[in-house]
Amino acid sequence: MGLEKGSALPVAPTGQPSFITSKLDFLVNWARRNSMWPMPFGTACCAIEMMASAATKYDIARFGMERMSFSPRQADVLICAGRVPYKMAAPLRKIWDQMPQPKWCISMGACASSGGVFDAYSMVQGIDTIIPVDVYVPGCPPRPEGLIYGLLMLQEKIKGESLSNAAIREEDPLRVGRPNLPPETIEELALPFGNSTQQNRASGLVSTSLVARPDDRKE
Amino acid sequence: MADKDFEAGLGGLDEGPGASATDPEAPFGEAGHAADHPTVAALRERFGEAIQHHVVVAGDEHVVHIPAERNTEILRWLKEDPEQRYLYLSDITAVDFGGGRPLEVVYQLWSMELKRQIRLKAQLPLSALEIDSAVPVWKAADWLEREVFDLFGITFRGHPDLRRIMMPDNYAEGHPLRKDFPLRGRFSRAEQTRRALSMEVEDYYTPEELGIAGDKHRHGQEAGA
Numbered sequence: 001m002g003l004e005k006g007s008a009l010p011v012a013p014t015g016q017p018s019f020i021t022s023k024l025d026f027l028v029n030w031a032r033r034n035s036m037w038p039m040p041f042g043t044a045c046c047a048i049e050m051m052a053s054a055a056t057k058y059d060i061a062r063f064g065m066e067r068m069s070f071s072p073r074q075a076d077v078l079i080c081a082g083r084v085p086y087k088m089a090a091p092l093r094k095i096w097d098q099m100p101q102p103k104w105c106i107s108m109g110a111c112a113s114s115g116g117v118f119d120a121y122s123m124v125q126g127i128d129t130i131i132p133v134d135v136y137v138p139g140c141p142p143r144p145e146g147l148i149y150g151l152l153m154l155q156e157k158i159k160g161e162s163l164s165n166a167a168i169r170e171e172d173p174l175r176v177g178r179p180n181l182p183p184e185t186i187e188e189l190a191l192p193f194g195n196s197t198q199q200n201r202a203s204g205l206v207s208t209s210l211v212a213r214p215d216d217r218k219e
Numbered sequence: 220m221a222d223k224d225f226e227a228g229l230g231g232l233d234e235g236p237g238a239s240a241t242d243p244e245a246p247f248g249e250a251g252h253a254a255d256h257p258t259v260a261a262l263r264e265r266f267g268e269a270i271q272h273h274v275v276v277a278g279d280e281h282v283v284h285i286p287a288e289r290n291t292e293i294l295r296w297l298k299e300d301p302e303q304r305y306l307y308l309s310d311i312t313a314v315d316f317g318g319g320r321p322l323e324v325v326y327q328l329w330s331m332e333l334k335r336q337i338r339l340k341a342q343l344p345l346s347a348l349e350i351d352s353a354v355p356v357w358k359a360a361d362w363l364e365r366e367v368f369d370l371f372g373i374t375f376r377g378h379p380d381l382r383r384i385m386m387p388d389n390y391a392e393g394h395p396l397r398k399d400f401p402l403r404g405r406f407s408r409a410e411q412t413r414r415a416l417s418m419e420v421e422d423y424y425t426p427e428e429l430g431i432a433g434d435k436h437r438h439g440q441e442a443g444a
Binding site: 086087089090091093094119120121122124125129130177178179183184186187189190 | 385386387392395400401402403404407408409410411412413414415416417418419420
């Protein structure tokens, strides 16, 4: 594809123009979404399904999740698979803070997304109280197809991002190691069915009001 | 109607299992016969009145109730007596029945040589939750007693390193497995989240915590004191 003398444009030996025009956003998003390396944060049975997703039969490497990155510094998407007790909240937040931008988070399974059946003193009621979550994968645990669907949804989401919108990637250094949500929101999420209601509402697909049963908090 | 039955079935759940059917003084379980378990017979002979009760639960599990103040004496004898040889401490745990009843510390012992097991229980009134540590007898008691301390608030006298093991070090809500502990914790969820995130993660990966710093730090002078 030499540059021929006198021609205005570079021409390949075949005679076809050897360049394409595209939007920078498209190119960047294409590269980002097809080379997401997951940072596995597996704490329970969901992690077994996550491992199955990475193994031969389901093989998420087909979609660009080439390998599990066991270092947060070389990871793009945090997959939180399993229940997170309060003692693991600080490590989870630390790993998230250590991941370089651009980064995304998938909350895999009922426990990570809302605390699941573990509405007890020891359990984080949804990891979105700790770190921002991009995609929630429902299930207990979700099958590998579910996780792969979640990853594809995340790819769809990345398609819509734009470099001109810096707010997406904005991080406040003062909020490192702090809860992701204001206290009132955490309280609201911790009500029975609070987090799933919130997620339904955020999806825009279901119109619902928060279910509050104050009797449940009686000691 | 079904609801009523359900409610009735829940009655007394807070009080835990009641007394034995045959002996109102004895704790839950069928009255045991010393002849069924050689260790119980030997215990009765050696310690006499100190063996308060002997019950059998779940068919063949022998439970012996001992006074809390003589626990290490009896445990050491069970381990060191050539006829008993309970070298393996399976578990130390505790039970809170609620309703102001005393807490029970439970020792589950296993004799590999003689293929026998026995369970010992010692009662502690809520006003004095202290018992001698079994660490000098079995080293395995270390973390088990830390767990009981963490979740029930029972102090083990003479334990070399008695601090929380499961809940975070900065946990300020008390001891979660006690019956008077609210299921969702004492603090609001926002406060619980804030406190959990204020924890210093690296503290849990120090050589001392991982046990690769040698025994000097944890089992040296402190154990003697």
